Amino acid sequence: xxxxxEIALGIVTSVGGxxxxxxxxxxxxxxxxxxxxxxxxxxxxxxxxxxxxxQAGRFSAVSGRTIPDAIRERxxxxxxxxxxxxxxxxxxxxxxxxxxxxxxxxELATGIHFQWWTVPAALxxxxxxxKGTFGVIEKGVSLLGLVTLSFVVxxxxxxxPEAQVLRGALPSLPQHDSAHYWFVAVSILGASxxxxxxFFYSSGAIEDEWxxxxxxxxxxxxxxxxxxxxxxxxxxxxxxxMIFAPQGVKFEHYTQLPQLLVPVFGYWGYWxxxxxxxxxxxxxxxxxxxxxxxxxxxxxxxxxxxxxRPRDEARFAAxxxxxxxxAALITITGIDPLKITIFSMALTAATLPVSIxxxxxxxxxxSYVRVYRNGWxxxxxVIVIISIAFVLAVVSIPLQIFGGS
Amino acid sequence: xxxxxxxxxxxxxxxxxxxxxxVDGIVLEVEPGRPPRVAYVELGVKTLMNRLSRRxxxxxxxEPYRIPWGKIKVGLNAVRADVEAEKTPxxxxxxxxxxxxxxxxxxx
Numbered sequence: 001x002x003x004x005x006e007i008a009l010g011i012v013t014s015v016g017g018x019x020x021x022x023x024x025x026x027x028x029x030x031x032x033x034x035x036x037x038x039x040x041x042x043x044x045x046x047x048x049x050x051x052x053x054x055q056a057g058r059f060s061a062v063s064g065r066t067i068p069d070a071i072r073e074r075x076x077x078x079x080x081x082x083x084x085x086x087x088x089x090x091x092x093x094x095x096x097x098x099x100x101x102x103x104x105x106x107e108l109a110t111g112i113h114f115q116w117w118t119v120p121a122a123l124x125x126x127x128x129x130x131k132g133t134f135g136v137i138e139k140g141v142s143l144l145g146l147v148t149l150s151f152v153v154x155x156x157x158x159x160x161p162e163a164q165v166l167r168g169a170l171p172s173l174p175q176h177d178s179a180h181y182w183f184v185a186v187s188i189l190g191a192s193x194x195x196x197x198x199f200f201y202s203s204g205a206i207e208d209e210w211x212x213x214x215x216x217x218x219x220x221x222x223x224x225x226x227x228x229x230x231x232x233x234x235x236x237x238x239x240x241x242m243i244f245a246p247q248g249v250k251f252e253h254y255t256q257l258p259q260l261l262v263p264v265f266g267y268w269g270y271w272x273x274x275x276x277x278x279x280x281x282x283x284x285x286x287x288x289x290x291x292x293x294x295x296x297x298x299x300x301x302x303x304x305x306x307x308x309r310p311r312d313e314a315r316f317a318a319x320x321x322x323x324x325x326x327a328a329l330i331t332i333t334g335i336d337p338l339k340i341t342i343f344s345m346a347l348t349a350a351t352l353p354v355s356i357x358x359x360x361x362x363x364x365x366x367s368y369v370r371v372y373r374n375g376w377x378x379x380x381x382v383i384v385i386i387s388i389a390f391v392l393a394v395v396s397i398p399l400q401i402f403g404g405s
Numbered sequence: 406x407x408x409x410x411x412x413x414x415x416x417x418x419x420x421x422x423x424x425x426x427x428v429d430g431i432v433l434e435v436e437p438g439r440p441p442r443v444a445y446v447e448l449g450v451k452t453l454m455n456r457l458s459r460r461x462x463x464x465x466x467x468e469p470y471r472i473p474w475g476k477i478k479v480g481l482n483a484v485r486a487d488v489e490a491e492k493t494p495x496x497x498x499x500x501x502x503x504x505x506x507x508x509x510x511x512x513x
Contacts, residue, residue, distance in 0.1 A: 064482065072427065073414050077456050080414075131512060301416050301427035302499070311513040314502035367481075 007220050013142040014053070014201070014225020019232050020284030021101035022094065022191035022345045024277060025251075025338060027233045028260065030184045031240025032251040033177070036160070036168030039234055041185040043169050045192025046230030048385045050223050051378065052356065055363050056198040057218035060205035063368040067202040068298040070368060071358050080299050086351045088292060091196050093344035095288045095323065096330035099125070100337025101281030104254040105274045115334045122328035125285050129320050134207040134306040137290065141283040148232050148280055150272040154264040155235035158242050165238060183399040186392055187342055190349030192230070193389070199355075200291040203298070207305060215372060236260065254338055289327075293320035343400065350396040352389035360386065406479060408443065416483040417448065417472075419490035426495050428484055429453050432471065445471040446484070448495050470494040 023042075030038035056067055063070070072080040102121040103114035128137065174181035201222075210218065239260045244251060249259075257277060261269030290306060296319045297304035303313040310317035330340065360382050363374040374382065406412070408431055415428050430447035449469025455462030476487040490496050507513050 069416065073416075076414055077429070077453055081453075081457060130510075299427075301424055303424045309513065310510070311503050311508045313499075314507040315499050317507050317513070318502050 003217060007217055007224070009139060010217070010221035011224040011228055012146065013138050014221055015142065015145060015148070015229045015232065018049070018192075018197065018226055018229025019145065019148055019280045020191075021097050021277070021281050021337070021341050022194070022348075023188075023229070023233045024236050024257075024280065025341045026184060026187045026191045026345055027236040028240040028244075028257070029251045029342075030188060031237040031242075032244035032249060033184060034174065034181055035241040035245045036164045036238065037172060037174070038181070038185055038188060039165065039168035039237060040171045041188040042192065042230055042233045042237065044171075044388075045189045046226055046233075048189075048193050048388065049197060050226040051381045051385065052193065052198045052359065053201050053226055054219055054222035055359055055374070055378065055382070056202040057205050057210070057222055058215055058372055059362060059369055060202045061210040061214045061218055062212055062370060062372045064206070064211070065368065066206055066294070066298050067199055067358070067362065068295045070362050072299050074362065074365070075358060083354050084295065084299055086354055087195060087295065090344065090347050090351050091288055091292055092323070092327050093330065093340060093347060094194070094196070095285060095292070095327035097337055097341040097344050098281045098285035098288060099327055099331045100340055101254075102278055102285060103331065104337055105278035105281065108255070108258065108270075109274050109278075114337065115332060118328050118332040122324050122331075125282070125289060126321060126324050128286055129289060129306070129324075130310060130317070132306070134204070137286050137306065138204060141279065141286060144279045145283050147272065148276045150261060150265070150276055151232050151235040151239060154261050154269075155238040157264050158239065160238045160242055179399060179402040182395065183346070183402075186349050186396050186399055187345040189388070189392055190345035190347070190352075190396065192233075193352060193385075194348060195352070195355035196288050196291040199295060200287050203291070203294040207307065212372070239264070252338070253336075289320050289323050292323045346396045346400045349392040351393065353386060353393050356382070356386050356389050412446070412479050412484060415479075417446070418483050418485055419493075420485070420487050421489070423490045425486065425490040425493070430456070430469065443474045445473055446477055446486075447471055
């Protein structure tokens, strides 16, 4: 019974990490511009992240180590420093986008311009980090995130044409705006295959004291959680395809977001949307902040755990405090959060290979994962994901230039 | 033992299992007519920067902290140093931050 509860909670918390401003925005943009045609990108991204998250969890449960810890150890400081710099820059941008998402929902709720909410939102994130434990962040915020199921209910109630939805799950070539089509596809993949997600998951396994006995639980949680998250993203795409696309409306500003749920739920749709986006952005912001602090502390061998008092791990506390300040400084400049989001998703895609290549080596290293090493199938999947990551890395920036607007 | 594979970049804990950093560098002593001898492990930004580039390393004036090899035990998951971390320069920053910044914020 305890294990079943743990699995259920694990799945819900994994969704908390998956669904964030990037996945909501890119799905809404895809639905508005290309109707159901880009569902395949969410499915592909979901499949990739299922495998990576499962492997990250298995690695930590068996070896008692996190992925960043092992990267520093196996690949040396120079590779670690390169990965750290790339990841920190990209993740800071993603965090700025998430803080922007929280602020936008506060603007939608109060009418006060989002910039004014940057400091209160950053303070709220910092306060939860400062006072909260890993359990509070992981389970509390994620349970609140169940409100995002309203997207799924909405997509069901609006009765999309099933045949078209199913057809969208298979890759197809664009009929118009090719560069923009591929740019949105790449952004969706960047939003789905977020390195912070599997690095965070790996640290979470250590925080939750997983061991070899959790290998099976991990598999169910990773598969269930990421599938669940992908379904919610698909629901957002379906809503945008049903509401925006027929009217030829482009998704160009966050203030358009409530239109996704208002036609389905009326007045309450507005507030459901505000709560869904606000809570998922807050949850993602907390996880991303924690992840940057984890990555820093693990790479340099500092004391780290969200369950300890800040004074007992001053450098770790300083790392997340500084992270929040830097990201908030980007948000407070007033750059359109939608632009930051889209740009950071494409940039995430561009930097994927450096984060994913180590998996292939670590998951086959007997000294870490012993008999739980990858089989031929898992290795083949990782090689396919790495190939996709390399393609994304090459095409994302040119597509940003030619298809980004 | 393969020094690079089994020791370099590993987590280093003190005698009370407190995390004190990573093995950022290994110092060998070479004397004429004798085989090289492992003398110290080093922890510090200067050592790390030296690994990236000599120029970066020279820009850092703060000398790394050295632990004599005799006080080091290389384990499977971590390296254990027979020292008390809080009394070494390895936790200098940690203690400074605790005393001057983090510790002063309510709720720390």
